Amino acid sequence: MLGRIWTLVIKELIQLRRNTLLWFMALFGALLETALVAYSGSVPIEHLPLAVLDQDRTGASRALVVALENTATFDADYYSTDLDEVRRLIDRGKATAAVVIPHGFAEQLDDPLTPPPQVQVIVDGSDSTAAETAVGAAEGAVASFGQQEVNLQTMAFGEEELMPLDISMRVWFNEEMKKSNYTTPSEAGFIVGAIAAMIAAAAVAREREMGTLEQLMVTPLRPMEMLIGKAAAAVLIGYTEFVLVVLMIHFVFGVPMRGSWTLLWVLSFFYMLVELSWGLLVSAFAHNQLQALLLVFCIIMVMMTFSGYAYPVDTMPRAMQLVSNIFPIRHWLVVFRSIMLKGAGVADFWPRLLAIAVLGVLMMGAAVLVLGRKVE
Amino acid sequence: MSVRKTLSVMQKELRHILRDQISFILVTLAPLLLLFTMGFAFSVDIKNVKVAFLDRDQSSTSRQYLAQLESAGDVDLSYQAGNYRQIERWFMADKIKAAVIIPQGFKDDLQQGRTVGLQVIIDGTDPNTANHAIRHVVLPTENFAAQLIAARSDRVGIPLEHLSPIDLRLNTWYNPSMRFAIGIIPALVAVVMSMPAMAATLAITREKERGTLEGLIATPISRSELLVGKLVPYILTGMLSVVLCVAEAVFVFDVPFQGNLLLYLLLSVDFLFASLSIALMLSAIIHDQQAAMLTSMLIFLFSGFFLSGLLLPLVSMGPMVKMESLMLPTTHFVMISRGMFTKGQGLDPLWGYAVALLGMGTLFLLLSTLLFKKKLS
Numbered sequence: 001m002l003g004r005i006w007t008l009v010i011k012e013l014i015q016l017r018r019n020t021l022l023w024f025m026a027l028f029g030a031l032l033e034t035a036l037v038a039y040s041g042s043v044p045i046e047h048l049p050l051a052v053l054d055q056d057r058t059g060a061s062r063a064l065v066v067a068l069e070n071t072a073t074f075d076a077d078y079y080s081t082d083l084d085e086v087r088r089l090i091d092r093g094k095a096t097a098a099v100v101i102p103h104g105f106a107e108q109l110d111d112p113l114t115p116p117p118q119v120q121v122i123v124d125g126s127d128s129t130a131a132e133t134a135v136g137a138a139e140g141a142v143a144s145f146g147q148q149e150v151n152l153q154t155m156a157f158g159e160e161e162l163m164p165l166d167i168s169m170r171v172w173f174n175e176e177m178k179k180s181n182y183t184t185p186s187e188a189g190f191i192v193g194a195i196a197a198m199i200a201a202a203a204v205a206r207e208r209e210m211g212t213l214e215q216l217m218v219t220p221l222r223p224m225e226m227l228i229g230k231a232a233a234a235v236l237i238g239y240t241e242f243v244l245v246v247l248m249i250h251f252v253f254g255v256p257m258r259g260s261w262t263l264l265w266v267l268s269f270f271y272m273l274v275e276l277s278w279g280l281l282v283s284a285f286a287h288n289q290l291q292a293l294l295l296v297f298c299i300i301m302v303m304m305t306f307s308g309y310a311y312p313v314d315t316m317p318r319a320m321q322l323v324s325n326i327f328p329i330r331h332w333l334v335v336f337r338s339i340m341l342k343g344a345g346v347a348d349f350w351p352r353l354l355a356i357a358v359l360g361v362l363m364m365g366a367a368v369l370v371l372g373r374k375v376e
Numbered sequence: 377m378s379v380r381k382t383l384s385v386m387q388k389e390l391r392h393i394l395r396d397q398i399s400f401i402l403v404t405l406a407p408l409l410l411l412f413t414m415g416f417a418f419s420v421d422i423k424n425v426k427v428a429f430l431d432r433d434q435s436s437t438s439r440q441y442l443a444q445l446e447s448a449g450d451v452d453l454s455y456q457a458g459n460y461r462q463i464e465r466w467f468m469a470d471k472i473k474a475a476v477i478i479p480q481g482f483k484d485d486l487q488q489g490r491t492v493g494l495q496v497i498i499d500g501t502d503p504n505t506a507n508h509a510i511r512h513v514v515l516p517t518e519n520f521a522a523q524l525i526a527a528r529s530d531r532v533g534i535p536l537e538h539l540s541p542i543d544l545r546l547n548t549w550y551n552p553s554m555r556f557a558i559g560i561i562p563a564l565v566a567v568v569m570s571m572p573a574m575a576a577t578l579a580i581t582r583e584k585e586r587g588t589l590e591g592l593i594a595t596p597i598s599r600s601e602l603l604v605g606k607l608v609p610y611i612l613t614g615m616l617s618v619v620l621c622v623a624e625a626v627f628v629f630d631v632p633f634q635g636n637l638l639l640y641l642l643l644s645v646d647f648l649f650a651s652l653s654i655a656l657m658l659s660a661i662i663h664d665q666q667a668a669m670l671t672s673m674l675i676f677l678f679s680g681f682f683l684s685g686l687l688l689p690l691v692s693m694g695p696m697v698k699m700e701s702l703m704l705p706t707t708h709f710v711m712i713s714r715g716m717f718t719k720g721q722g723l724d725p726l727w728g729y730a731v732a733l734l735g736m737g738t739l740f741l742l743l744s745t746l747l748f749k750k751k752l753s
Contacts, residue, residue: 019664019666021667022664022667022670025667025670026670029670029671029674030674033674033678033679036683036696036700037678037679037683039694039696039697040683040688040693040694040701041682041688043692043693044692045688045689045692047691048689048692091721091725093711093715093721093725096689118545119545120545121545121547122547122548122549123548123549124548124550125548125549125550125551125552125558125718126550126551126559126714126715126717126718126719127563128551128558128559128560129687129688129689130689131548131551135548136507170497170498171497171498171499171500171506172497172498172500173467173501174500174503174506178503182501182503182504187682191678194673194677194678195670198669199666199670202665202669206665206666209585210585286398287396289578289582289665289666289669290575290665291396291398291399291402292669293574293575293665293669294399294406294574294575296669297406297571297574297673297677298402298406298409298410300677301410301413301414301677301681302413302414305413305414308502310686311417311418311504312502312504312505312508314473314505315424315508317416317417320416334470337501338468338470342467344468348468348469348470349469349470
């Protein structure tokens, strides 16, 4: 059996060597893409253009604008004179947010007897991520600006301690809450898994489309052996790619490695095999390469959804969370991040590993069944 | 270029598309399905953060605080830890996202007017979830503190208003309830519409690989007729999916469409023209389908998802990435789709994107005519 598989592996590798464009794109194209995506994802959301309508024009109102700018989230790019102009700027998408400081802001702020001054912040809600960031930053900046004023005013009283609770907040595992520590492992796991699945998906579909599958069928190869042999090229490219990408996110993007390298290399090889089963399953189903491509495209988009890159899976509806479990990437990313960021070991995440293994067996089994039926 | 010859190529290509029913269904219906999955997965606004607590005080005040935390924040407080080690283990196994540790003497210290240290631990692995946890744990805690401050400030004699000296009014325009669906679905429509381009990348490569291109070479059809004939059927199937996707966004996800529908359809043709021209150019220069698939995946799928401004606003991208994303048709269509769906923009603020798409389409169609060699290799 091993001998037969080996022969097929050799055939696949010879074909792969001839296809220079394929491995060039798979290795360097994907590496470049990961670098670009990782680079774009690692910068925080900042420099959102802010329109300022300052009707007060005092030191205090200018200080508030500076406080907003100091969050780095906003760049005060536009100074308007009336509300219509602010509306136009936001309508046209030139400004993401606007702050309206009313006349008498400084007076009301200084005078303890008047009600607190009203500051209006307008946010363009058409882009969720930008809007959420803008709201958070504006709330934070205004609150801390206000807090400084309070401290100045209450200093005079300070007999009894005013603050009853001293909340000490600590963030574990990703102390600076660096976005790239979370997003780059997602991107790496995802892009590499997707490429491996894509190459595997084309494998059998290609032979079927070209009519060479019949030649393979007359050999003593069994469906199972054929699938394993067919996966060889995808394993080789996928794994090399994974090693390169992991080294890149560690050395270039500074994602810490707190766990064991050996564990990561071993488990990632195992994950690669499971992710390939998706491709092989598609390949067994598809009649031609176009169908294989379109099916893999769908699977990859859904994989992306459940990778938690855009939105944490824990917050999705129950039904979606259940569905997410049939995608190996859902489990793998927990394992991957736990090793790199938390330094966790097998004892911490064995249920996830078990889930990946079960999925691998199921998908591979289904692929063998489908292919076996088609061969007959 | 003869219209009749182009039409006959179109007819042939359309027949190819329709004959392979599985592919036809995939090309037209997959965008709908993807929009549904992603829209549904992304559009939940109710979140329960799993928070563990370690109550070392076990007093009426600590219980009162925890009850308030549970009712005010969106948290699931079902993890009661007996000791610190247990909290560490839960963090490691990814069971909890945050933990609150109430110190001994919580009640006594508060009653005697001393400041009490309360520890909050957050799992920072995913900054999104972490920020969410901070909001839902720290804010209710601060509210609890504010009630205590109110009691104290009465004693000291500071008017309470001074504790929040600015009255901040936040308005979110176009999406006042900050519904995630409104912010993301119009952009997702643009991203899932890469499907026709993915399929078109194989359009010529397939004929090369199967050897049927030789048959076409023998006909008097010119290169441009062949390419335009290949392009138009994909625009037609693409339009079908655009209409279905808009209907899905409006009727299933309840995202209002504020703009002019006719203009939107016209601009989607513009977008399909640009993305399909790029696909045809790839198809003209790549000789085998496997490599073509991989290339189209890198260009349309990954860049479309990560760099099109779907998740990250374009303004905060670095100059290199920004340049790359502006070269993608999807980026421009994301802008158009968002502007028209939620803001009801007309051609006036959007004409720049429309012209860019038209330019890209023309440029790449010309390039593919130049690069496509209608002869045997």
